[in-house]
Amino acid sequence: MWKTILFLIFTLIVVPIVAFYYDDLPSITQRSTLTTLTYVYVVSALLCFFVSTLAKNYSQVDKLWSILPIVYVWIACVDAKYEPRILMMAILATIWGLRLTYNFARRGGYQWRFWEGDEDYRWSILMARTEFQPHWKWVVFNLFFISFYQLGLILLFTIPIVKCMDGKPLGIWDYVLAGGFIVSVIIEAIADQQQWDYQNKKHQAIKGEIEMTNIYKRGFLDSGLWGVVRHPNYAAEQLVWILFYLFTISATGIWVNWAITGCLLLVILFKGSSDFSEEISGEKYSEYEAYRKRVGRFVPGLK
Numbered sequence: 001m002w003k004t005i006l007f008l009i010f011t012l013i014v015v016p017i018v019a020f021y022y023d024d025l026p027s028i029t030q031r032s033t034l035t036t037l038t039y040v041y042v043v044s045a046l047l048c049f050f051v052s053t054l055a056k057n058y059s060q061v062d063k064l065w066s067i068l069p070i071v072y073v074w075i076a077c078v079d080a081k082y083e084p085r086i087l088m089m090a091i092l093a094t095i096w097g098l099r100l101t102y103n104f105a106r107r108g109g110y111q112w113r114f115w116e117g118d119e120d121y122r123w124s125i126l127m128a129r130t131e132f133q134p135h136w137k138w139v140v141f142n143l144f145f146i147s148f149y150q151l152g153l154i155l156l157f158t159i160p161i162v163k164c165m166d167g168k169p170l171g172i173w174d175y176v177l178a179g180g181f182i183v184s185v186i187i188e189a190i191a192d193q194q195q196w197d198y199q200n201k202k203h204q205a206i207k208g209e210i211e212m213t214n215i216y217k218r219g220f221l222d223s224g225l226w227g228v229v230r231h232p233n234y235a236a237e238q239l240v241w242i243l244f245y246l247f248t249i250s251a252t253g254i255w256v257n258w259a260i261t262g263c264l265l266l267v268i269l270f271k272g273s274s275d276f277s278e279e280i281s282g283e284k285y286s287e288y289e290a291y292r293k294r295v296g297r298f299v300p301g302l303k
Contacts, residue, residue: 011265016156019258026162026258033079033162037072041155044068049147055115058123058142061150063109066100068151069093072158076165084170089161089247092181096240099185103192122276153269157241157262160248167251174250181243187225188236194224195233219285228300230278230291234270235298241266270298 026034048060073090080086104110108118123146132138198221205216215223225232241263248259274297281288296302 011268015264016258016261019256019261023254023257027166029079030162030165033076033165034159036075036079037155037159037162040068040071040075041151045147045151048151049143051115052142052146053139057115057117057119058127058146059109059117059119060115061146062104062120063114063117064151065154066097066104068154069158070097072155073161076161080165083165083167085164085167085174085247085251086161088170088174088178089164089244092178093158093161093244095182096185099189103189103196106196122280125280126276150269153262153265155262157244157266159262160245160259163248163257163259164251167248168253171250174247177243177246177250181240184236184239184243188233188240191225191232191236194226195221218287220281220288220291222291222295227295229296229298231270231274231298234274238263238267238270238298274298 044064048064052058052060070093073093077083077086077090111117126132127138132141201210202216202219204210205212229235245260245263248257249255278288278292282292292303
């Protein structure tokens with residue numbers, strides 16, 4: 001586990017350095033915007049660390065996952081004086097953020113006491129592992145991975161909007177990418193809704209309110225989009241930010257540039273996150289291993 005964590009932190013530092021080395025340095029306007037965004041990031045990460053430590057609720061970053069990108073893109077949009085492509089990207093990111101914020105809110109993620117709310121069940125499982133004993137190891141993990149790494153990732157997968165500043169005029173490929181972005185958000189919304197419906201009915205069956213059929217005895221969803229891939233919401237989320245990066249190619253003509261860091265690290269993060277989730281599911285549900293062998297992880301046919 002620690003090797004994975006150190007690798008992720010290492011990539012957060014090294015990948016941006018390499019990406020900047022092989023591309024033109026940001027312009028004065030871009031550097032100014034990046035500085036502002038970095039200030040917001042650092043303050044947010046420190047707040048998440050202190051609040052989560054005091055409240056012992058380690059899902060503070062989850063509360064900001066869908067909100068900070070909206071803040072970032074509109075800061076960039078104002079700095080870019082509402083360039084057409086930048087405005088389009090800001091609107092798209094806002095649509096994504098509002099949809100995901102709603103999904104998190106209905107699960108109880110937000111409370112009037114902002115430090116409370118639903119906590120990701122995986123944190124308590126992870127914290128109890130021997131790798132995080134004594135407790136100071138968990139504090140270090142919370143500071144560097146949960147708070148700074150994850151919020152740094154949010155900043156990085158939003159940065160393509162900064163790279164697009166002063167880009168080429170808006171073209172047909174921008175509209176194609178925008179369409180793909182919207183479709184990806186819709187897929188993610190459908191996947192989340194299917195999971196929401198299944199979990200609610202499963203808990204109703206456990207309480208005896210509806211019949212406990214084999215579908216709910218199984219314990220996990222394997223139909224709908226979840227019968228196509230095991231993590232359709234994760235797959236769509238990754239696609240959203242890969243498409244967001246592709247706007248930089250339309251804007252600059254440069255296929256590999258310093259804005260690529262975020263979507264690459266997001267793919268790595270979701271690989272590790274899904275590994276951990278599936279390890280837990282495999283221990284809880286006897287049929288999960290057969291499901292893993294039958295259905296691809298993010299892409300149909302690719303296990």
